[in-house]
Amino acid sequence: MRWILLQGMPTRLHDESENYLLNMCNILGFFKYTLKNIPDVQKVVLENAPGNFLMLAPLIQKDIINVCAKETTKAIIEELGDGIFSILVDVCADLCDKDQMTLFLRYISKKGEIIERFLGIVYVPDTNSLTLKATTESLLMEHSLSLSRVRGQCYNGAGKMQDAIHDIKTLIMRESPSAYYVHCFSHQLQLTLAVVAKKNADCNWLFVDVLTTLVNYVDGSPERK
Structure with a gap:
């Protein structure tokens, strides 16, 4: 699962039967590959595993993915430590036309490297400045981070963010006057x-x-x- 997440590959496909070899799902494919190379594993997986421990059910795989996400986020927060950081925020609509806000952290590592890390994605009811500011603050607080440590803020000035940028940057600067605003260079x-x-x-x-x-x-x- 760690390898699949690292490569950004899907875990499941439309047909996941064991006999569907032409386009086998990644989880099942890794299992079968492992069986050929590690005999000890062959004794405890797939048909040799207990019925409630096949590790192929969608809910089990989602649980594993959520655990990986939490451990990754924990490592990011530990890497950041007590340092200051900047936030990068964007809002876009998904395929269901629901608005979702993404939040990135940008900071300097202990090695002096500029690091950008994805912190989270949250659905928002609207894209006004108060909602985006509250959502950003709530997501930071989940990881024991506060706006007082923010030293920069960057937003995508296109589409849904355009009208809210002026207000949200002002709201955040009231709590952290050093959170200077920089318009997205890509935009x-x-x-x-x-x-x-x-x-x-x-x-x-x-x-x-x-x-x-x-x-x-x-x-x-x-x-x-």
């Missing part, structure tokens, strides 16, 4: 490229006429709704 680059592309007839045709129409068509499809 700045995106805006710059968009302006430059419009000056080129071929690029303007591709991005404005073709891709915009395609994105609007896909976004409005019944499957996404």
Whole structure:
């Protein structure tokens, strides 16, 4: 499971029967690979395991993933220690059109390296500044972190975050005056490229006429709704 999570691979597929060898799910595939190389393991897994200890049930795998997530987050908090950090916040809609907020930490390691770590993702009822500020603070408090230690804040200025940026950065700076705001460099680059592309007839045709129409068509499809 640790290897699957490290590689960002799915654990399950649409057909997970033991005889479905053409597109075997990763968990079952690893089990079968291990059986060939470690005879001792063969004695205690799959058909040789107790009926309630096959380790293949979706709920069991989700429990293992949650444990890995908690241990990873614990290691991040220990790495951060008592140091100061910056926060990177973004909001986007999932396939069900529900808003979810992601929070990253950016800090300097004990080796002097700049580190960015994913801390969590939370569904939010709306994207106004008060909600985003409260959600950010709540997620930090879950890991014994406070806004007083924040020395920087960065948000994606596109879409749902655009109207709330001014207010949320002000709210956080009231509690941590040193939490200086920096606009997302990636979004700045995106805006710059968009302006430059419009000056080129071929690029303007591709991005404005073709891709915009395609994105609007896909976004409005019944499957996404």
